[in-house]
Amino acid sequence: MINKKFLNKIFILLFIFPTFCFGDSYLDKKEFFVDKEYDYYQRKKILAINLVLGEKTYFYVEEDFWKELSEEEKQKFFQRLKEISREFDQKIYPFLTELLGKEPEKGINQDPKITVLIHQMRQDVGGYFREEDNYEKIFAPFSNERKMIYLNAFKIENEEIKDEIAHEFVHLIEWEQKLKKIKEKTWILEMIAETAPTLLGYKENLKKRIETFKKFPQASLIEWRNESKDYAIVAVFGQYLISQYGEKILKKILETKERGTLAIEKATGENFSEIFKNFLLALYFQDCNLSPKLCFKTDLLNSFKVLPKIYVLPSSKEFYFSFLKKIKPFSGNWEKIYTENKNFKIRIKGEKRGLFEISVILCNSENLCEIKEFNLKETDTIEFIPKEIKEDFSSLLVIPRSTFEGNEEKIEEFEFSLEAFSEKELMKKSFCEEFSCTKFTRFLRKGMRGKDVKCLQEILRAEGPEIYPEGLVTGYFGELTFKAVIRFQQKYSKEILEPWGLQKGTGFVGITTLKKLNSVLQKCQK
Numbered sequence: 001m002i003n004k005k006f007l008n009k010i011f012i013l014l015f016i017f018p019t020f021c022f023g024d025s026y027l028d029k030k031e032f033f034v035d036k037e038y039d040y041y042q043r044k045k046i047l048a049i050n051l052v053l054g055e056k057t058y059f060y061v062e063e064d065f066w067k068e069l070s071e072e073e074k075q076k077f078f079q080r081l082k083e084i085s086r087e088f089d090q091k092i093y094p095f096l097t098e099l100l101g102k103e104p105e106k107g108i109n110q111d112p113k114i115t116v117l118i119h120q121m122r123q124d125v126g127g128y129f130r131e132e133d134n135y136e137k138i139f140a141p142f143s144n145e146r147k148m149i150y151l152n153a154f155k156i157e158n159e160e161i162k163d164e165i166a167h168e169f170v171h172l173i174e175w176e177q178k179l180k181k182i183k184e185k186t187w188i189l190e191m192i193a194e195t196a197p198t199l200l201g202y203k204e205n206l207k208k209r210i211e212t213f214k215k216f217p218q219a220s221l222i223e224w225r226n227e228s229k230d231y232a233i234v235a236v237f238g239q240y241l242i243s244q245y246g247e248k249i250l251k252k253i254l255e256t257k258e259r260g261t262l263a264i265e266k267a268t269g270e271n272f273s274e275i276f277k278n279f280l281l282a283l284y285f286q287d288c289n290l291s292p293k294l295c296f297k298t299d300l301l302n303s304f305k306v307l308p309k310i311y312v313l314p315s316s317k318e319f320y321f322s323f324l325k326k327i328k329p330f331s332g333n334w335e336k337i338y339t340e341n342k343n344f345k346i347r348i349k350g351e352k353r354g355l356f357e358i359s360v361i362l363c364n365s366e367n368l369c370e371i372k373e374f375n376l377k378e379t380d381t382i383e384f385i386p387k388e389i390k391e392d393f394s395s396l397l398v399i400p401r402s403t404f405e406g407n408e409e410k411i412e413e414f415e416f417s418l419e420a421f422s423e424k425e426l427m428k429k430s431f432c433e434e435f436s437c438t439k440f441t442r443f444l445r446k447g448m449r450g451k452d453v454k455c456l457q458e459i460l461r462a463e464g465p466e467i468y469p470e471g472l473v474t475g476y477f478g479e480l481t482f483k484a485v486i487r488f489q490q491k492y493s494k495e496i497l498e499p500w501g502l503q504k505g506t507g508f509v510g511i512t513t514l515k516k517l518n519s520v521l522q523k524c525q526k
Contacts, residue, residue, distance in 0.1 A: 015420065017347050023111055024050050026060050032060070032117055033142040041118035044142070044398055048117055051078060054085035056093050061117035065153045080156055084165060092166050096173060100192070101249050103172040107146035108136050111163050114147045114172065116165065119516045121152040123490045124228070126164040126205070129171035131179065147172060156211075160204035165196035167205070177254045181348040185260040186224040190248050195230060195238030198298070199247050203275035206300055217283070217306050220259065221276070221330035236301065236370040241268075243297040261330075272401045277359060280332050280399050281371075284308070284361075307336035308397060312422060315340050321420040326413040327354065337396045337420065342387045346396075347419040350376045354402040354414030362386055362393035435459060437526060440517050444509035446478045456509065459482040459520055467491065492516050 002357055028050040036042045049066060052059035059081045069077060097103070105114050121127075132140035133148045149168035155161055170193040178184050183218035200208050213219075215321045216229035216509045221237055224230055241249050245268055252267035258505075261272040268275065278293040283306045286294040296302050313321055319341070327333055350356035361367040369389040374382050400416045415445035436454035444456060454475040460468035486505030489496045497503065509517070 002189060005512070014066075015268045023113065024052060024053075026053055029063065030060065032144050033130075034119055035130060036127055038125045038150070040122060040154075046119055046120065052081045052085050053115075055089040057085055057088060057114045057116050059085060060115060062153060062256070065118075065120050077156060082154070084161060087162060088165060088169075092162070092169060092200065096166065096169060096196060098197065099196060099247065100170065100173045100254060101177045104147055104176045105171070107148075108134065108143070109146045111146060114149065115144070116149055116151060118153045118156065120150045120154065121150075123154065125152055126155055126160065127168045129153040129168045129175075131175060133419070134175055135164045144469075158204075159207075160202075162200075163197045163202040163205040166202060167193045171198050174254060182257060182259060184220070186220055186226075186232070186471050188253065188260060188263060190224070190231060191234035191241075192239040192253065194235040195242060196250060198239070199242070199510070203300060206235060206239070209425050210304065214306075217332050217334075219247060220331040220411055222330050223328060236403070237258060237279060237281075239296055239298045239301050241275075241280060243295070243301075244275075244278075244293065250374075250479070255433065264360060273401070274359060276403075277357065277399075278331055280334070280401065281359060282347075283332065284334055284397070297358045306332070306334055306489070310334035311335070311337045313337060313339040313341060314342070317341065317343070318422045319344070319420075322417060324415065324417045325400070327356075327400060327416050328411050328413050329354075329404045332400070333400055333416075335398045335400075335418065337398070338394065339396070339420075340394075340421060342391075342393065342422050344422050345383055347381065347383045347402075347421070348374065348376070348398075348417070349381045349419075350400065350402075351414040352376070352380050353412075354416070355404045356414070356416060357401045357403055358382075359397075359399040360384075360386075360389070360400075361397040361399070362390040363395050363397070364390065364392045435521060438521055440509075440514050440521075443511075444477060445512070446477050446482045446507060447473050449475055451475065453477045453481070456485075457481055457518065460488055464486060465490070485509060490512060 029047060030050070031045055031047055032300075034043060034423070036044050039046075044509060045061045048059050048060035049063050050060050061077075061081070062371040064075070077256040084203060103114070103480045113246050128150050130148065130150070132142060133144045133146060135143050137143050137145060149172060151161065151164055151167070151168070155164065162473075164256050171189065173466060174192065176183070176187050180219045188392075194205070194209065212228050212232035213236050219233045241264075250269055253263050256263045256265045256266040264275065282294045282296060284306050284424040285294045286296065286303065288297075296304070311321070311323070313319065323335070348358060354376075358376065360372045360374065361369050362372070365491045372384075372389050374384075376382065386393055398418060402414050402416075404412070404414065429465060433457050435455055440452055440455070442452065454473055456467070457475075460481070462475060465471070468480075470480050472480060486507045489505030495516050497505065499512055
């Protein structure tokens, strides 16, 4: 007979302590959900065996991977896991929880230990963290319902595996410290996870990030596509932040209720656009003597400098030079111009929606520089004469920045252009940029329509009001255009009328008139 009093006691205990956990044991085998985007075979679930029980962790290893190892390889792999476990318990865990705060006290399964699942992943992946493991299956069907991080089995022997386990553990801390309260921007979370392990002395990943950044220095800081260049720029920017504000800045960012750039503004008490400007200038100057804001204080970056794109202006007195860029918000662009000719003007244009700010640095041959700041938030064009800023300049560096922050899930590009010109070439450029064609190929007469008629009207208008006072561009060859052609022919009668023995214009665009019109267009193409 069943003792009802005993069953009632058991029911009460289960009601009060419904998920009492005894923890996992050595050699336990369990099925785990994994991220198929990172898994080497794109699996959703694997079987793993618990090989190492640390003070703070369980180290589960994918069974299929483990079976394929030789006995010698298994022994070596096992010893490496024990080494990583000790490093985590004695160094990584205490330092990072002191620096950033605690991870969740217990998982959904009520176990305080962290499960580290090691399985076969893509070669470009070191590890990952899944938020869904922190939810019950009723809310997240593919949750493993425990405190978990994941490491690549192929990289366990590599030195940077310590960087990786620290990186993924930071994400677990971030979950507890911020993500439970507010959805933070991915680039902020990754920046903290990239930066914190370097304070432990782990620099292998940072070395790789710097090499990637050298190749892609123009990546947008706030656009996250989970690509290597995204990790690179947030890693370098994180090093700048701790150089300027100390390591405690990372925890302050996690403690704010703000997200993204606003979280950094709250944590630092400074405008983010100003911080980003100084970051770009530091990458170029790397000189604490010039300003404490213009340098890195970390050993791997204190001598690193970006290489700007170089342009050399013509030495002739009359010239026109330009470039056009499409720039994403909070990305780095360094454009350097060398010149012997100092008698020219600079015109800078930027889309208003891009909210452009521009640093212009003029340096002489002794590398003594003047920095001038321009703002395109209220206008889309500015002009200046470089020698009026620094008379003995020999180079001009332009660093444009789009400070627009809209929907960070869909980052736009904004056009930015620079023109350098002498006054004569400016007049030519203004004259030529009105024309919509490059060559006339047919005779034109009154009553015709077409794009070439439109282009004819553009040239006539550019000749001034004495030729085409109405200045209408319609694409229709009417009476006003007819009279303007006559005036044009008489203005250039030596080239157009005299070869035919004529003294008055005809209004018909024939051989010699076409030849003159095409010569105008040809000059504009040089």
